[in-house]
Amino acid sequence: MKTIDVKPQPKLSLARTVQVTLNGIRYRMFRSAVTMAVIAVAVAFLMNVMCEAVTFRAVGRAAIQRAAELQLADRWAARLSGVGSLEVVLEDVAAASGQPGLAEEMTRFGGLNAADFPEFQRRCGLAREFTVFLDQVGFARRRVLVGETAGAAALARLSRPGEFAKFAAAVKAMRTVRLPAADEAMADLTRTWPETEARLRRILAERNRAAVVVAGALQGRTPAAALAGARGPFGAAVADAGFSSFTPDLRARVAAQADDALLARRIEDLVQQPDLRKIMAGILDVMPRDVNARVLWEAMAGRAAAEKLVERMREKNCLPEGATAARIMGLARLRQEQQDWNEALRLTRETVSGGGFLGIGPRMTWLVLVSLLVCAVGITNAMLMSVTERFREIATLKCLGALDGFIMCLFLLEAALLGLAGGLVGGLAGSVVGFGRMAFQFGGLLWVAFPVGPWLISGLLAILAGMLLAAVAGVYPSYLAARLAPMEAMRIE
Amino acid sequence: MTGRKTQTGLNRIMPETTSPTTLTEPAALPAPAPAPPAAGAARRVIIRTLNLRKAYVKGTVVTEALRGLDTEIHTGEFIAIMGPSGSGKSTYFNMVGGLDSPTGGRVFIDEVDVAQLTAVELAFLRCRKIGYIFQQFNLIQYQTALENVTTPMAFAGTGPDEARVRGMELLELVGLKERWFHRPIEMSGGQQQRVAIARAMANRPMILLCDEPTGNLDLKTGREVLEILRQLNLERGVTIICATHDPRMLDMCDRLMWIRDGRIERLARRDEVTISIGKINNESE
Structure with missing residues (x-):
C-alpha cells in the first residue's frame, strides 16, 4: 500500500x-x-x-x-519639664530610627552599648505595638487578658511567672483577637521585659536629670515659651545638657512651632477678655458667651474675619507682636489640619496595625x-x-x-x-x-x-x-x- | 460544456491539480464501480472503503448506521449519493471526509488508511486533500468573502500575500471578484455557496465533498452552483462526491449511488438511469 x-x-x-x-x-x-x-x-x-x-x-x-511632626514643640516642652512616663519613652525609642541623633542620645541615656541598641529598639517597638493592641482590644477583653492594668504595667504583669501562659490561652479563646506578633516573640518580650523596663526607667531618669540642667537656662520662662527662642543660646543649652538629638535643624522647626503656639495662646487669651469677646462675637455673629477657641479658629480660617480681628486689635492697641492677618489664617489652618490628621489617625489606626x-x-x-x-x-x-x-x-x-x-x-x-x-x-x-x-x-x-x-x-x-x-x-x-x-x-x- | 473558454485561465491558477487526462477527455465516463481500477490507467482509485461499518452507541441502544459498505471512487469522478434521511448517507460522508472513524472496515483516501492517521495528520488531510461544501454554507460570519477563502490557506501555512492573490483568483473563478469585501450576511444564498466553493478549493484539494449543496438554494442559483461544480470537475479533475436530492444534479453526474439502511442499494452510471419528469427511476420522493 x-x-x-x-x-x-x-x-x-x-x-x-x-x-x-x-x-x-x-x-x-x-x-x-x-x-x-x-x-x-x-x-x-x-x-x-x-x-x-x-x-x-x-x-x-x-x-x-x-501628628508627631505637629506635636514636636509640645513633646520637647514636656521633655524639658521633666514630666514623662515609661510609655512616652517607649514611643520615643520605637521612633528613634527615623530621627538622627535620637538613637545616639537614647544609647547614652540608657547606658547601652551602641551594638545593643538595635535589639533594644526592636523590643521597644514590639512593646509599643502591644500597648496599642491593648488600647484597641476593648475594655471587656482587656480586663480578661491583663486585668485592670494597661500599657507598661500590663507588660510588667505579664512578665511575672505563669502569667503569660494564662494570657496566651485567653487570647486563643478569643478567636478574632490577633496579637501583633507570634506567640514566641510575645513570650520573649514579656520574659525580657523587666530588663527592658529598667533601661527605659534609666532613660527617663537621665532625661529628667538633663531637664534639671536645662532649667537653669529657662530664666523664669516656661519650657514652651523658652523653646520659641530655641534658635538662640537656649537651644545650645538644651543640646549641651545632654539632648544631643536637638540639632540646629530641629531647633529651628521646634522654635517656629513653639512661636506659633505662643501666638495662638495669646490670641485665645485676648479673646477671652470682655471687650474683645464682644467684638469677636460681632465678627463671628454669635452670642459673646459662645466665643471660645474652637469657633474662633474656625472663623479665622477666612481672610475677612482674620483681617477684621487684626484691625480691631490694632484699634484696641493690644495686637500681639508679629500677628498679621495672613499669619492668623495660617494658624487657623494649621489647627484645622492638626484636627484632620488626628481624625485620620483615629480612623486608620486599626487598618495600619491590622x-x-x-x-x-x-x-x-x-x-x-x-x-x-x-x-x-x-x-x-x-x-x-x-x-x-x-x-x-x-x-x-x-x-x-x-x-x-x-x-x-x-x-x-x-x-x-x-x-x-x-x-x-x-x-x-x-x-x-x-x-x-x-x-x-x-x-x-x-x-x-x-x-x-x-x-x-x-x-x-x-x-x-x-x-x-x-x-x-x-x-x-x-x-x-x-x-x-x-x-x-x-x-x- | 462552458469550460473550454476559461480553461487556460484555470490552468494558470492551478496547473498541478489539472491532470492531462481530464483535459483531453473531459466527457469520458469512468468505468462502473465493480470494474477493476486498471480500466483507466490515469484514473486511480482515490477513495476506497472496505466493508465499512459504523455503529453509534447511545446508552444501551446501538444504531448501525453503516453495515458493510464497499465503494471505490476514482479521480475525476462526479458521483451523486442519494438516499432517504437516516439511510447512512451522512455517516458515509463523515467517514470518507476523514471527519469520523469507522467501527469496522477501512477507509482509504488516496491510498492512505485514515485509521492510521494522528489527529494532526487528519487535520492536514482535511486541510489540503479534501474540500467541504455544506448545505448551510457554513461561512465564518465575521469574515469577508476573501478572508473566508484565505482562512484554509492560513491553516496550510500559505503566506498572506500569496493567499490574497490566490483568494482573489478563486473568487474570480466563482464570479464574485467584485464582492470580495462583503460579509456573508450581505450576500445572497447562491453567492454565499459560491464563496464556500472557492473556500473549499483554497488548498487545491483532490476531493470535494458536497452535502446537499443546492438544498438551500432556489432553482436558478442552484444551477449556477452546480455549473461551477461541474466545471471544476471537468477542468481540474477534482473528484466530486455529492449528496443530493436535486434532479439536475443527477443529470450532471457520472455515477449515482443509492444508500438505504446502511447498505448500497443501487449503483449506476448516469446513462443507465432514466429520469422522468418529477420522478426518478427507483427513487420515490
Missing part, C-alpha cells in the same frame, strides 16, 4: 490568532460587552477594596508621621474571593454559551484544517482579552469609586498622602487578576470547543 506524505499541520502565528479572535469579539460585540461587564464588576470591587486599603495605609502612615491581605481583614478578603468566584462562574457560563453558539463555526474551522490547539487558543485568547478589557474598565471604575469614597472620608488629606505607587501596583494586580480569572474560567469551554468533532458542521438544525 502506497503512502502519501501527510505532514503535520503548521501552527498558526499568534498575531493571526489574535486577529481572528478580535474579529470574532467585534462581531459578537453585545455578548462580549456583557461578558466584559461581568469581569469589570468583579475587578471593580476588588480594585475598590484595594484602593481603600492602600489609602487607609498611606493616610494612616502619613497621619502618624504628621493584618490580613492588605490589611483589609478576613471578612473583606472573603467577600472579595466570593465575588471573584461568582465572576468566574459567570465567565464560564458566558464562554460556554459562546462555544455552543459557535459549534458550527468551530466544526467548520476544523473541517478547513484547524488544529485543536488553535481552537483552544482562540477561545482562551477571547476569554483573556475580555478579561483584559474588563480588568481595565473595572480597575478604572473601582479606582474612581474607591478614591471617591476615600476623598469623602479624608478630604484633602487623601491628596497629600495619595498612594501613587501602591495604587498602580493594585491596578496592575486587579487587571492581571481579571485576565487570569477569565483565562482560567475559559479553560473548560475552550477545551470543550477544541474537542468538538468536525462532523458537527454537517449537522442541520
Whole structure:
C-alpha cells in the first residue's frame, strides 16, 4: 500500500490568532460587552477594596508621621519639664530610627552599648505595638487578658511567672483577637521585659536629670515659651545638657512651632477678655458667651474675619507682636489640619496595625474571593454559551484544517482579552469609586498622602487578576470547543 | 460544456491539480464501480472503503448506521449519493471526509488508511486533500468573502500575500471578484455557496465533498452552483462526491449511488438511469 506524505499541520502565528479572535469579539460585540461587564464588576470591587486599603495605609502612615511632626514643640516642652512616663519613652525609642541623633542620645541615656541598641529598639517597638493592641482590644477583653492594668504595667504583669501562659490561652479563646506578633516573640518580650523596663526607667531618669540642667537656662520662662527662642543660646543649652538629638535643624522647626503656639495662646487669651469677646462675637455673629477657641479658629480660617480681628486689635492697641492677618489664617489652618490628621489617625489606626491581605481583614478578603468566584462562574457560563453558539463555526474551522490547539487558543485568547478589557474598565471604575469614597472620608488629606505607587501596583494586580480569572474560567469551554468533532458542521438544525 | 473558454485561465491558477487526462477527455465516463481500477490507467482509485461499518452507541441502544459498505471512487469522478434521511448517507460522508472513524472496515483516501492517521495528520488531510461544501454554507460570519477563502490557506501555512492573490483568483473563478469585501450576511444564498466553493478549493484539494449543496438554494442559483461544480470537475479533475436530492444534479453526474439502511442499494452510471419528469427511476420522493 502506497503512502502519501501527510505532514503535520503548521501552527498558526499568534498575531493571526489574535486577529481572528478580535474579529470574532467585534462581531459578537453585545455578548462580549456583557461578558466584559461581568469581569469589570468583579475587578471593580476588588480594585475598590484595594484602593481603600492602600489609602487607609498611606493616610494612616502619613497621619502618624504628621501628628508627631505637629506635636514636636509640645513633646520637647514636656521633655524639658521633666514630666514623662515609661510609655512616652517607649514611643520615643520605637521612633528613634527615623530621627538622627535620637538613637545616639537614647544609647547614652540608657547606658547601652551602641551594638545593643538595635535589639533594644526592636523590643521597644514590639512593646509599643502591644500597648496599642491593648488600647484597641476593648475594655471587656482587656480586663480578661491583663486585668485592670494597661500599657507598661500590663507588660510588667505579664512578665511575672505563669502569667503569660494564662494570657496566651485567653487570647486563643478569643478567636478574632490577633496579637501583633507570634506567640514566641510575645513570650520573649514579656520574659525580657523587666530588663527592658529598667533601661527605659534609666532613660527617663537621665532625661529628667538633663531637664534639671536645662532649667537653669529657662530664666523664669516656661519650657514652651523658652523653646520659641530655641534658635538662640537656649537651644545650645538644651543640646549641651545632654539632648544631643536637638540639632540646629530641629531647633529651628521646634522654635517656629513653639512661636506659633505662643501666638495662638495669646490670641485665645485676648479673646477671652470682655471687650474683645464682644467684638469677636460681632465678627463671628454669635452670642459673646459662645466665643471660645474652637469657633474662633474656625472663623479665622477666612481672610475677612482674620483681617477684621487684626484691625480691631490694632484699634484696641493690644495686637500681639508679629500677628498679621495672613499669619492668623495660617494658624487657623494649621489647627484645622492638626484636627484632620488626628481624625485620620483615629480612623486608620486599626487598618495600619491590622493584618490580613492588605490589611483589609478576613471578612473583606472573603467577600472579595466570593465575588471573584461568582465572576468566574459567570465567565464560564458566558464562554460556554459562546462555544455552543459557535459549534458550527468551530466544526467548520476544523473541517478547513484547524488544529485543536488553535481552537483552544482562540477561545482562551477571547476569554483573556475580555478579561483584559474588563480588568481595565473595572480597575478604572473601582479606582474612581474607591478614591471617591476615600476623598469623602479624608478630604484633602487623601491628596497629600495619595498612594501613587501602591495604587498602580493594585491596578496592575486587579487587571492581571481579571485576565487570569477569565483565562482560567475559559479553560473548560475552550477545551470543550477544541474537542468538538468536525462532523458537527454537517449537522442541520 | 462552458469550460473550454476559461480553461487556460484555470490552468494558470492551478496547473498541478489539472491532470492531462481530464483535459483531453473531459466527457469520458469512468468505468462502473465493480470494474477493476486498471480500466483507466490515469484514473486511480482515490477513495476506497472496505466493508465499512459504523455503529453509534447511545446508552444501551446501538444504531448501525453503516453495515458493510464497499465503494471505490476514482479521480475525476462526479458521483451523486442519494438516499432517504437516516439511510447512512451522512455517516458515509463523515467517514470518507476523514471527519469520523469507522467501527469496522477501512477507509482509504488516496491510498492512505485514515485509521492510521494522528489527529494532526487528519487535520492536514482535511486541510489540503479534501474540500467541504455544506448545505448551510457554513461561512465564518465575521469574515469577508476573501478572508473566508484565505482562512484554509492560513491553516496550510500559505503566506498572506500569496493567499490574497490566490483568494482573489478563486473568487474570480466563482464570479464574485467584485464582492470580495462583503460579509456573508450581505450576500445572497447562491453567492454565499459560491464563496464556500472557492473556500473549499483554497488548498487545491483532490476531493470535494458536497452535502446537499443546492438544498438551500432556489432553482436558478442552484444551477449556477452546480455549473461551477461541474466545471471544476471537468477542468481540474477534482473528484466530486455529492449528496443530493436535486434532479439536475443527477443529470450532471457520472455515477449515482443509492444508500438505504446502511447498505448500497443501487449503483449506476448516469446513462443507465432514466429520469422522468418529477420522478426518478427507483427513487420515490
